[in-house]
Amino acid sequence: MTILRSVTAISMALVLGLGFVGAGNLQAAGTSTTAKSNAFDYELKAVEIAKDTYLFQGKNEDFSVKNGGNVVNTGFIVTDDGVLIIDTGISRRYGEQQRAAIAKITDKPILAVYITHHHPDHFLGNQAYSDSKIYALDETAKSIKLEGEGFRSNMYRLVGDWMRGTLLTMPNEKLKAGKTTMGKHELEFFSVDGHTSSDLAIFDRTTGVLFAGDLVFNGRAPTTPHANIDKWQKTLSALKELPFKVLVPGHGSVAKDITPIEQTSDYLNWLVGVLKEGASNGMDMNEVMRTEIPERFQSMDLVKIELTRSVTHLYPALENQFLNPVND
């Protein structure tokens, strides 16, 4: 075929050309109107979930101006040598308020910050720790570099002024998988994948607390924008074998057993089935989005919205498997 397109491809310009405007346009600053959000106080309360170990539990909600993006679990471990922080939340304000809340519990210095994966609610608070060591797996850091700015502008659009002053702060230390001891806590870092291409799970063998990041959801439908479900299932099977006493999911309540792991796995299994069945029967995306949620998942927060999203994320690759090349 003769190609008559009148320009040659120029990478960035072409990227812009596919849309109506560049993504930068999305960065319109939101305005907050609710009385509560005027204070921009996330009201973070550290809850002790095991010896030396604390959690800031986020709401099982979507990002909104009302909740300021406080929809994620972050945590910290107070060791003899200093504080270990797991994820920094959605914004500069969150990171700063998290740091202030930690200072109310302990005056120990910050030893390390760990980022579980590259989703914006887990690392955009890094700015509050720019004087500290911020660890991430190599692949996670790469993804933050690639998509971090885009996430940041998305968040301005979704939660508005809560984001004010938030700049992308990259992890500054490479994290290696394996065992290490930090202030008498025996920690094990797992470099795994499935929820994204690079997920970190942290197991504190001293206390028995497993920080699973977004590999595990509890009572809230799992999110899939960068998911590989097969790999995710393998990772979940491995996590299930760990002798943990306390399980901290990325979203939802803390648990003492494998129930949230099994729930996450069960949901993902159902989701894949729905997508494959739809694709093999020639259904369009909206038809698949209208699939009825089975009773056992109906009590999960955000399940309908996440199904809609997951169809957007995962269906295009699947539906192509059921089309045949018909010219050339």
Next chain:
Amino acid sequence: MKVVALVFTIVFSLMAQANAADKEMVDPLNSPQWGVMHKRFLNSEPVVFDDKVKVYAPEFAEDSMNVPISFEAIELKDIKEVVVMADLNPIPLVLRYFPNELTPYLAFRIKLQQGSPVRAAVKTSDNIWHVGGTWVDAAGGGCTLPSIGTSSGDWSSTLGKVSANIWPRKNSSNRLRIRVMHPMDTGLAPGIPKFHIEKMTLSDKEGNKLARLEVYEPISENPMLSLGVDKHEYLKINGRDNNGNIVDAEVVTR
């Protein structure tokens, strides 16, 4: 008796007309652009907002470059044309579909710059536009960035390639799904001229034209279309873009 019946008929028909006029006045989606849409794309012709035209879309655009839209109007007969538009898009006109005898169902994906009504207007042989629609909010995913797709490097080697399949169905129209590789540039970004598929025609083995489609800039990159094709199990697809590149394919059930 005859007179009474006649009076009743007149009264009822007046009521029906008033009713239609009322409906015409009030856009259920309450869009500031509706008047402009009506004038520009429906030539200010008579309109009713009609539940028989079903437009499906997610409530929000998770990926603003690929928002799935579908419409069906199987309860309407003698359809001349279907116009799809998104009022608040910089280019509102999405496509025109001329289904002839085929089932009036079509699914596709569009680029949405901001939250907007998305409508399908179905013109029946009495020259009335039946309009259905839904609102799509632009604020979707926080963890999903607008997808830039596959063409950012290497569109030229796949341009015009078609993948497709037909699913025979017992109790409804067979389903054709077709994907055409094409960048579908809008022409609105500086330095990138508009470059999009313009026309597609569906024919049977004997060359009888079954349906025709006019495609505009808002359709997503590498358009993926789903159509109702009645009992057909063999279809020819012919099309071209605004630069004269040809799309040419034959699809059989597999």
